[in-house]
Amino acid sequence: MTRPPRILGAVLAGGASRRFGSDKALVPLNGAPMLDHIVTVLACQVEEVAICGRSWGEFRALPDSTAERIGPLAGLEAALRYAAANGFDGVLTAPVDVVPLPDDLPERLAGSQPKVFEQQWLIGWWPAALHAALTAFLATGDRRWRVWIDRCGATRVAEPRPLHNINTRTDWTAAHAA
Template sequence: MRLDARPSLAGVVLAGGASSRFGRNKAEELWRGRTLLDWSVAALDPLCSAVFVSGQDHAGRESVADRPRAGLGPLGGLAGAMKAARDRGYTRILSLPCDTPQLPEGLLASLIEQGSAYIAGCPVIGIWPTAKADQLAGWLADDQSRSVRVWAEATGAKPLDPGVAIININRLDDLTDLESR
């Protein structure tokens, strides 16, 4: 555990997407000498006692499977990570996609001060109580919406406006544009 990590908090990098708009596995794409996945792990590391990776294997990190089954998008990855974190005694989990390598300063730290919340413009960035792991798996098993925003709203999570746009890498051009900033 890092000295500044919170003992009850785990993190997860959601990296299981098909990268269809990107054209290849964007989690492994390099930006400024590190993979996009590494940028997300590095953002979570100082804040979380453990960091899981959903949808990919990553050296030194525990990979978690989607729950209740594969192919459910970010919510399936979040459901799997919530259960893994809960089973290890963590009460909350901070989620981050693998494609947001440049986060506003202090964004994640301010997010973890909330109970259950998400970034309004990028709802896969959120803080979630692991006690809702079975509720989320049930939601998905019942074929409810796979939208993180819809599930978050249904569970009373608070939308937060960071006041700046979150840069999300969906296409190769997005990465090129980010490099020119």
């Protein structure tokens, strides 16, 4: 009998929220900060939750390895580094600004190869063994998530339902209404 994979849940929450105009992780959605919605759903699906790019409550904070703001790949790199050093099989990532987060992500995504949702690429599964490859990719100076997805051979998987990516106040209003 094979053991279930040890999964680290990593919330990508270090963005500057420039298009939104304020820290969208803290913006209330149905009475709680968006970050709470993501953490609550993710925590039920993984062994441990870490927050990339900030501190939040009792959760492990994973800072970027560089002071240079390079985007969500820095959060993934921090999560993969922690996962590889602590015996996790892989990392399940979720951005702070995509709701509602599905409650069956390991069943949809986890496996031996990286996978991402077709439309919401920051929701994905990343085997811990990819840490060295991502570090090397970042050393080239490239920071594009789409290029990384292609480089590591991530499979794109259909989302189970429409998800709201909240980048602007208009997006927040639509998500709040839904």
